[in-house]
Amino acid sequence: MAKILQDTTKSGKQRPWRERKIENVKYADYLEMLHYRKARRVKECGEVLRFIADDEGRLKLAQTWFCKSRLCPLCNWRRAMKQSNQLMEILQVAVGREPKGRFIFLTLTEENASGTELKSRLREMTRAFNRLIKYKKVAKNLLGFVRSTEITVSANETYHQHMHVLLFVKSSYFASSANYLSQAEWT
Ligand SMILES: [Zn+2]
The missing domain is CATH 3.30.70 (Alpha-Beta Plaits)
Known part of the structure; x- marks a missing residue:
């Protein structure tokens, strides 16, 4: 039987893959209705996620494909996470200096x-x-x-x-x- 993916943060919070993907599909449907060619590309965003478990069994995203469409809910969520990590690094360096x-x-x-x-x-x-x-x-x-x-x-x-x-x-x-x-x- 298939097991449902549980991707959790260090503090145990569930990452909202499901919610973001549902919003992404809705966005792709709108694009399709409006005959945007990128509709299919958007729909394929994050369709396959490959995780690798580390020694402690924690999952790390190893491979996937994102559509990078500016209004894609899935991509915007990932982008925000990346930016906040980058910001943390920048601030640490700034405080160090x-x-x-x-x-x-x-x-x-x-x-x-x-x-x-x-x-x-x-x-x-x-x-x-x-x-x-x-x-x-x-x-x-x-x-x-x-x-x-x-x-x-x-x-x-x-x-x-x-x-x-x-x-x-x-x-x-x-x-x-x-x-x-x-x-x-x-x-
Ligand atoms: Zn996307």
Whole structure:
């Protein structure tokens, strides 16, 4: 009798292969209805997974094929996992180099954009961000940053573009008002 795959994390949590694959098939069906040629490719995403068990019986994904379609739920889930692992590595190196550095979270947002404006507004926002980190008071304390842009769709069918930024600053940032930026100043 076939055994159902159990892929669990170190903390014992079940990895959502089944849920993501169901969403992936739904996405592929939509593509098919709209006569997209990539529909079949998307449907084959992660169809065969080959795991290898280590000495302790823990499974490690050894071989598979992903479609890499930008909206594929399966691929986006894998991508997010990979990015979060990479981020952890980067942060560890950063802390190793600057043990006294501190992290702060900065969320930047602006007025919603319409579909036709979105592309140019995003470009503008990135430009504005690059100017922001060059401000003297920001630059003098900044050791590095990680930025990710997110776009959500609002109920009135406009787009809400925003940035999540993890700033790595010198500890002196918190030492005096000559260094520290209040929320009003950031704004
Ligand atoms: Zn995929």
